[in-house]
Amino acid sequence: MRAIWKGAVAFGLVNVPVKLYAATGEHEVPLHQVHRTDAGRIRYKKTCSVCGESVEMTDIAKGYQTDDGELVVLTDSDLAELPLATEREISVLEFVPADQVDPILLAKTYYLEPEKTAAKPYALLREALAASDRMAVVKVALRQRESMAVLRVRGDVICLQTLLWPDEVREAEFGVLETEISVRPQELQMASSLVESLAGDFDPSAFEDRYQSALEAMIEAKVSAGSTQAVPTPAGAASDGAGGGEVIDLLAALQRSVEKARESRGAGAGAPAAPATKGPATKAPATKAAAAKAPAAKAPAGKAPSAKAPATKARAPRSTASKAPAAETEAVKQPAAKAATAARTSRRRAS
Helix, strand or coil, rough: CCEEEEEEEEEEEEEEEEEEEECCCCCCCCEHHHHCCCECCCCCEEEEECCCEECCHHHHHEEEEECCCCEEEEEEHHHHHCCCCCEEEEEEEEEEEEHHHCCCEEEEEEEEEECCHHHHHCCCCCHHHHHCEEEEEEEECCCCCEEEEEEEECCEEEEEECCHHHHHHCCCCHHHHCCCCCCCCCHHHHHHHHHHHCCCCCCHHCCCCCHHHHHHHHHHHHHHHHCCCCCCCCCHHHHHCCCCCCCCCCHHHHHHHHHHHHHHHHHHHHCCCHHHCCCHHHHHHHHCCCCCCCHCCCCCCHHHHHHHCCCCHHCCCCHHHHHHHHHHHHHHHHHHHHHHHHHHHHHHHHC
């Protein structure tokens, strides 16, 4: 369990630091409202009745309408100014006989757990309550509201049970109960005999929530029979992820981000490479091809600038788009190389 409140029980000069835990919780099968035709989840939005817009929790204030139709708006700062003298203290006001507390006043029940250093005063208060058969009437502030409550013993734990204020209990005003009804002694004796025949010690574990059990059995039978369906995706959730107030699927959002990143890289790789292939680096394939045919032009050292091409070889891109200009350059340079070779041969013969 998780503590929902921390404070101290103060009675007389004794102060017992305690933690507060919810002692009860209703068991129920969590059923959602869905659209009968497509099983879509039915959700409720907080909208303004004047402008029709959806309203966030941070924009919601509290309002009180007066008898003459005027509205008083109370903000969080207004409510924070209200006095709560017992905000972190359970102040014991008096100890009363347990049978004087009308059960109709009893509301929510909580467990009080003492801090380790307060185990002894906690036990002292518990034993005093049990020995005197009394309850401690206290005041406590829970969830920004001051409540009456009682401290009572249940086994080894002290329970704090909130009480309704007297003006919160409605009077039973039924006219039929004011009619005089005569009950004969024989009828009363027969009713008393019926009560005795059904008398017993109260054991709540002997009773069962038959509706709850039947509902769980019905759901289990449908699951076993395969009578289930996939949870439908809300309209618009796959397009923008907002879904008009629906919960965003984090995994789906990440997947879409990855796909968009891949598309971006793909678009960049497929773009025209003209600006890159027009630079000086695109001439390297041409010099590489000339360097491969260098044996035909080895004679004069000064006429071999193409032999220096390896310096630019590392900068040449490998894309196929840059090979086509290189091939055209080689095709143009081959006749020129043959003509130069023929001219040198003629000069040798003439000498």
